[in-house]
Structures are given as structure tokens and as C-alpha cells.
Amino acid sequence: MTPPTSPPRLELRGITKRYPGCLANDRIDLAIEPGEIHALLGENGAGKSTLMKIIYGVIQADAGEILWHGEPVEMRDPAMARGFGVGMVFQHFSLFETLTVAENIALAMGRAAGTPQQLEPKIREVSQRYGMALEPQRLVHSLSIGERQRVEIVRCLMQDIELLILDEPTSVLTPQETDELFVTLRRLAAEGCSILFISHKLGEVRALCQHATVLRGGRVSGHCVPAECSDLELARMMVGEAEGLEASYPKVAGGAPFLRVEGLSWHNPDPFGTSLKELALEVRGGEIVGIAGVAGNGQDELLALLSGEQRLPGSPASIRFADQPVAHLRPDARRAAGLAFVPAERLGHGAVPELSLTDNALLTAFQRGLVERGLIRRGKVRAFAEEIIRRFAVKTPDAQAAARSLSGGNLQKFILGREILQQPKLLVAAHPTWGVDVGAAAAIHRALIALRDAGAAILVISEDLDELFQISDRLAALSGGRLSALTPTAQTDTTEVGRWMAGEFATTPASVNGAF
Structure with a gap:
């Protein structure tokens, strides 16, 4: 493989974050190339959430540096991260159910982006372009969970992002909605957007992601190409032991x-x-x-x-x-x-x-x-x-x-x-x-x-x-x-x-x- 001629879109060097009695991130290195779908794996407490929040500016690291297109930057808050082109869809959606799709997106983008009515044509254009059709005037409470996730993603895409962070994006989707999401993500990557994908569903990681960084106990325990690993191999990198990870339980008829x-x-x-x-x-x-x-x-x-x-x-x-x-x-x-x-x-x-x-x-x-x-x-x-x-x-x-x-x-x-x-x-x-x-x-x-x-x-x-x-x-x-x-x-x-x-x-x- 020919080495990239330009620096990674995002590079983390020696990121460290301490809390009282806990070293959440311990000298973590991570690099994501333009157009790459990169998985971040690890068991609960491995440090994934902390690292995501550092990238998105929710919290700041105690040591280490963040490089954006090869230049050192400070992500002091989410607004600054969005200004650089970083978008994030959290596991728990942050939408107002009594507002319309357009009103929710307008709130996130600020007054400079225009009124909800002014944003409606672009919402339709962006959502249809990426196969996530939305009706801007619909109230959020009337949307399915999959449609609400579309709102979160379209809200990011409206801001011309270069890196999209997704935290457990398929945990609330049907298999069909998951397939549709993956089509969208592959299209985004083909257009040059980098994607950081966090999931416990190893089969999906293997099907979607080109590379993976695995955390264990706050440290990087390995890097791999998911498509070249089995679910069991990925799980071993995450937890260190494999008891029961591939168990197949017999089906029974039950009694009264x-x-x-x-x-x-x-x-x-x-x-x-x-x-x-x-x-x-x-x-x-x-x-x-x-x-x-x-x-x-x-x-x-x-x-x-x-x-x-x-x-x-x-x-x-x-x-x-x-x-x-x-x-x-x-x-x-x-x-x-x-x-x-x-x-x-x-x-x-x-x-x-x-x-x-x-x-x-x-x-x-x-x-x-x-x-x-x-x-x-x-x-x-x-x-x-x-x-x-x-x-x-x-x-x-x-x-x-x-x-x-x-x-x-x-x-x-x-x-x-x-x-x-x-x-x-x-x-x-x-x-x-x-x-x-x-x-x-x-x-x-x-x-x-x-x-x-x-x-x-x-x-x-x-x-x-x-x-x-x-x-x-x-x-x-x-x-x-x-x-x-x-x-x-x-x-x-x-x-x-x-x-x-x-x-x-x-x-x-x-x-x-x-x-x-």
C-alpha cells in the first residue's frame, strides 16, 4: 500500500486524561485518514467515551496533542470542534420532541444559518442526496427512532463536516435501517468524509470499517483490519479472554x-x-x-x-x-x-x-x-x-x-x-x-x-x-x-x-x- 502523501485528517498523540482514582486515557495514539471509516473498540470502561469527548471538545486532555490536517489544534468546546469540521451523533439523541425537524436543525446551527423556513430546502437536498429523506416540517415526536437518527446525522452534514463521530449508531435500528445507514456512511466516506465508528456489534464493524483501534484499560491494546479478523479475535483484543463469547445455546420447548x-x-x-x-x-x-x-x-x-x-x-x-x-x-x-x-x-x-x-x-x-x-x-x-x-x-x-x-x-x-x-x-x-x-x-x-x-x-x-x-x-x-x-x-x-x-x-x- 502506498503511504499517504498528506498527513492524517485527525491525529492524536499521547492523549492522557486522569480522574480521581482513574486513568481514563493513557497515552493514546490514533490516526484517521480522509475518507476512512475507522472503528474504536473496547469494553465498558476502556476509555472510548472519554476519548470521543476530548476529540469533540466536551472535555480537555491533561496531556498529549491533537493534530488536524497535521497542525496542532485545541478543541476547547464543541462549537470549536464543529468549526474545524467535526460532527458527533451521541448514543442518546439530543432533539426537542415538540419541535419540527427544521427547528431542531436551526437550533443546532445558530442564527447565522438562517430561520427554520430558510433551511428547509437545504435539509431536503442534503437528506435526499444521502438517502435519508426527511420532511422538515414534521414534528420530531412523530418520527421513528431511525428517522430521528437521520435528523442527527443530517444536522451534522448541514455543517460541511470532515469527521463524523458515531456512538453506537445501530443500537436502536432495525436490520433494514442499519443497511440503509451503512449505504449512507459508505457514500460519505467515498466523498472524503472521515468516520469514527464506535460499536459493540463486531459483525457490523467487520463489514463496515477499514481499520480499528482497540482500547483496553485506557490504553491502546492493538490495531487491526476488521475484515481480516473474526469476531472472536476482535473480542480477545478487547477483553483478553474468550469464555462464552461464541457460545451457541440449544433451543428448548419449555414446560407449562x-x-x-x-x-x-x-x-x-x-x-x-x-x-x-x-x-x-x-x-x-x-x-x-x-x-x-x-x-x-x-x-x-x-x-x-x-x-x-x-x-x-x-x-x-x-x-x-x-x-x-x-x-x-x-x-x-x-x-x-x-x-x-x-x-x-x-x-x-x-x-x-x-x-x-x-x-x-x-x-x-x-x-x-x-x-x-x-x-x-x-x-x-x-x-x-x-x-x-x-x-x-x-x-x-x-x-x-x-x-x-x-x-x-x-x-x-x-x-x-x-x-x-x-x-x-x-x-x-x-x-x-x-x-x-x-x-x-x-x-x-x-x-x-x-x-x-x-x-x-x-x-x-x-x-x-x-x-x-x-x-x-x-x-x-x-x-x-x-x-x-x-x-x-x-x-x-x-x-x-x-x-x-x-x-x-x-x-x-x-x-x-x-x-x-
């Missing part, structure tokens, strides 16, 4: 149904929420049922109805545990009947950020003998928290550490372990490995399979189709508050499930239970 949902309809009073329409679902003891779907299609509403956070006093028989109606029961009564619940939001819903792990262990496990005659048995609570930490390999100084001090993957392992060790008859888990690195994801999958094999009924709601196909025995998809028929995993594929996620299915009560 424990959870039955029949004719479940619910009108959501929230104008930005989703109403549920005639849902039918069953989960058998000793099986994992997976529900796919792009966020915003009724997952949150279904989870609230199953957990008891939203009750249905008028139709208790629409949800049954072991043939007992529970739709009218409070969350604690459902837990007493055998439910365990892992919510989508870890901090604030699954755990209280400021409380210690010991106190967080008590929050849902108080019914397992941790409280007696109204008094907390502190010794037992501490022992239970320590057992979670030991059994699920949670990386933390001790059980007194605050929940917010843990990485996302370790906090997720703690929350999942807290629920599993209560030996539930039914576990409902939302996005169990969302944003979690491959090592932690493999550990979580092993724990779910072990619980399944012990006879529990497990319902997993996830946007990660690879995950659902790996661990689920039967699959369905939510779209617009409607649920497709359950189908044995072995009898479908990602293309068909992707169509279900887009609403292309007919619900037929006779096929809900999907016989093997």
Missing part, C-alpha cells in the same frame, strides 16, 4: 406456561407514548421468549403493565401468573407471586445512584428474609450483596461502593444478579446487555441460560437481534403497540424479524403459542 397475556389493550394518555392493542403472549417455564422492536413501539408500556408499575384494576385476567390474575396487583404482590424485574434504565430505576450496593440489594430483595418484624437485618443484607458481587464477578471495591461508581456493565451484572438470586419463577428483563461490552454480555447470557435451565420463565425485551437469536427459544416483535405471533427461533431469521419490527405482520391468535 407461567405468564399468559390475553387480549391486553391499554390506552396511553401520554401523547408521546404508545397504546397497546390486543396483545397475546405466553412464556413457559424453562424457556426464554424474546421480544424485538425499535424503541418507542410499546416496550415501556408493556414492561410497566407486567411489573405492576401500571395496573389494570378493571381487567385483572388480561395478565396471569400460573393462571392467577395479576393485572390489578401492585409490584410487591407480583414479586411475592414469583416475578423478578430488570428495567431498561439502570440508574434511577434499577438502582438508586447515591445508595451503596448493599442498600440497592435490599430494594427488591426485602422479601427474602432481609427484613424481620420491620427491622432490616444488616448482616444478611450485606452478605446478600457480597454474594451478588462474587457470583456475578461485579468489579467494585466493595459492597459499600455507590451504585453510580460502577461501569454500566458491572451495574447491569449487579442488578441482574440481584434478581436471579431471588430464584424467580418469572424474570422480565429489558435490554439486558444494552451498551454492555462483549465480556459482560457473555456473562449475562450465561446467567440467563442457567436460570432458564433451572425452570424459570424468562421474557427478554431487546433491540439487539443478534442477542435475541442467540438466547431466545421463541421470538416475537412489537411494532406500533401490536405484537406479532410468537415463532420458534429456529424457524425464522433476522430479515423476517426485521419486517415484523417494521410492522409487516398479521396477528393471528391461533399461532400465538408457536408450536415446535
Whole structure:
């Protein structure tokens, strides 16, 4: 290969960033050429987010330098980064749902760019040019998740960027939307735009990216050409060990149904929420049922109805545990009947950020003998928290550490372990490995399979189709508050499930239970 005659578009030399008790980035070197799609890989806590924020000017490095077209520069804030031609699409979108597409883009570009009405022709031109058609006058809350991501990307492209940073861009997309995004990214690269692509989905990295830089423990652990590596080789570079990373779990038929949902309809009073329409679902003891779907299609509403956070006093028989109606029961009564619940939001819903792990262990496990005659048995609570930490390999100084001090993957392992060790008859888990690195994801999958094999009924709601196909025995998809028929995993594929996620299915009560 002929060496480039010009300097890299972006070059990092010896970037170092320290926080109290943590060396987040340790002398990191990175170079991205014009027109290159470059992957940044690493497990949770490896330093990826810190490095991205340094490039985009959100935070400043303690040491090292940033070179832009071979010249040293300072990225003092995001506005300065955008001025150089750097755009970033964060994992969590930053859009105002009650404003139009044009109004959101105008806010980001500032007054000098013109009014929303003046920007509309260029929004149409740019979005159509890159195959991401948008209607500038549509309100954001009426857009699908994939369309909202288009708004974020078009907002960057309107500013004539030279480097686009994408953080987990496919985590909320259907397979078809992912394919469309990749067409756009390849076109951008062909026109000379550099792309820094951060993802835990190694198959996508191998298919899209020309080069990859791998971080481990804040340091660069290697560089590679992803297309020349297997997923396992990439994972080893990231986590250093390969236990369970390529596990293939046998599919099972399960036993007697424990959870039955029949004719479940619910009108959501929230104008930005989703109403549920005639849902039918069953989960058998000793099986994992997976529900796919792009966020915003009724997952949150279904989870609230199953957990008891939203009750249905008028139709208790629409949800049954072991043939007992529970739709009218409070969350604690459902837990007493055998439910365990892992919510989508870890901090604030699954755990209280400021409380210690010991106190967080008590929050849902108080019914397992941790409280007696109204008094907390502190010794037992501490022992239970320590057992979670030991059994699920949670990386933390001790059980007194605050929940917010843990990485996302370790906090997720703690929350999942807290629920599993209560030996539930039914576990409902939302996005169990969302944003979690491959090592932690493999550990979580092993724990779910072990619980399944012990006879529990497990319902997993996830946007990660690879995950659902790996661990689920039967699959369905939510779209617009409607649920497709359950189908044995072995009898479908990602293309068909992707169509279900887009609403292309007919619900037929006779096929809900999907016989093997």
C-alpha cells in the first residue's frame, strides 16, 4: 500500500486524561485518514467515551496533542470542534420532541444559518442526496427512532463536516435501517468524509470499517483490519479472554406456561407514548421468549403493565401468573407471586445512584428474609450483596461502593444478579446487555441460560437481534403497540424479524403459542 502523501485528517498523540482514582486515557495514539471509516473498540470502561469527548471538545486532555490536517489544534468546546469540521451523533439523541425537524436543525446551527423556513430546502437536498429523506416540517415526536437518527446525522452534514463521530449508531435500528445507514456512511466516506465508528456489534464493524483501534484499560491494546479478523479475535483484543463469547445455546420447548397475556389493550394518555392493542403472549417455564422492536413501539408500556408499575384494576385476567390474575396487583404482590424485574434504565430505576450496593440489594430483595418484624437485618443484607458481587464477578471495591461508581456493565451484572438470586419463577428483563461490552454480555447470557435451565420463565425485551437469536427459544416483535405471533427461533431469521419490527405482520391468535 502506498503511504499517504498528506498527513492524517485527525491525529492524536499521547492523549492522557486522569480522574480521581482513574486513568481514563493513557497515552493514546490514533490516526484517521480522509475518507476512512475507522472503528474504536473496547469494553465498558476502556476509555472510548472519554476519548470521543476530548476529540469533540466536551472535555480537555491533561496531556498529549491533537493534530488536524497535521497542525496542532485545541478543541476547547464543541462549537470549536464543529468549526474545524467535526460532527458527533451521541448514543442518546439530543432533539426537542415538540419541535419540527427544521427547528431542531436551526437550533443546532445558530442564527447565522438562517430561520427554520430558510433551511428547509437545504435539509431536503442534503437528506435526499444521502438517502435519508426527511420532511422538515414534521414534528420530531412523530418520527421513528431511525428517522430521528437521520435528523442527527443530517444536522451534522448541514455543517460541511470532515469527521463524523458515531456512538453506537445501530443500537436502536432495525436490520433494514442499519443497511440503509451503512449505504449512507459508505457514500460519505467515498466523498472524503472521515468516520469514527464506535460499536459493540463486531459483525457490523467487520463489514463496515477499514481499520480499528482497540482500547483496553485506557490504553491502546492493538490495531487491526476488521475484515481480516473474526469476531472472536476482535473480542480477545478487547477483553483478553474468550469464555462464552461464541457460545451457541440449544433451543428448548419449555414446560407449562407461567405468564399468559390475553387480549391486553391499554390506552396511553401520554401523547408521546404508545397504546397497546390486543396483545397475546405466553412464556413457559424453562424457556426464554424474546421480544424485538425499535424503541418507542410499546416496550415501556408493556414492561410497566407486567411489573405492576401500571395496573389494570378493571381487567385483572388480561395478565396471569400460573393462571392467577395479576393485572390489578401492585409490584410487591407480583414479586411475592414469583416475578423478578430488570428495567431498561439502570440508574434511577434499577438502582438508586447515591445508595451503596448493599442498600440497592435490599430494594427488591426485602422479601427474602432481609427484613424481620420491620427491622432490616444488616448482616444478611450485606452478605446478600457480597454474594451478588462474587457470583456475578461485579468489579467494585466493595459492597459499600455507590451504585453510580460502577461501569454500566458491572451495574447491569449487579442488578441482574440481584434478581436471579431471588430464584424467580418469572424474570422480565429489558435490554439486558444494552451498551454492555462483549465480556459482560457473555456473562449475562450465561446467567440467563442457567436460570432458564433451572425452570424459570424468562421474557427478554431487546433491540439487539443478534442477542435475541442467540438466547431466545421463541421470538416475537412489537411494532406500533401490536405484537406479532410468537415463532420458534429456529424457524425464522433476522430479515423476517426485521419486517415484523417494521410492522409487516398479521396477528393471528391461533399461532400465538408457536408450536415446535
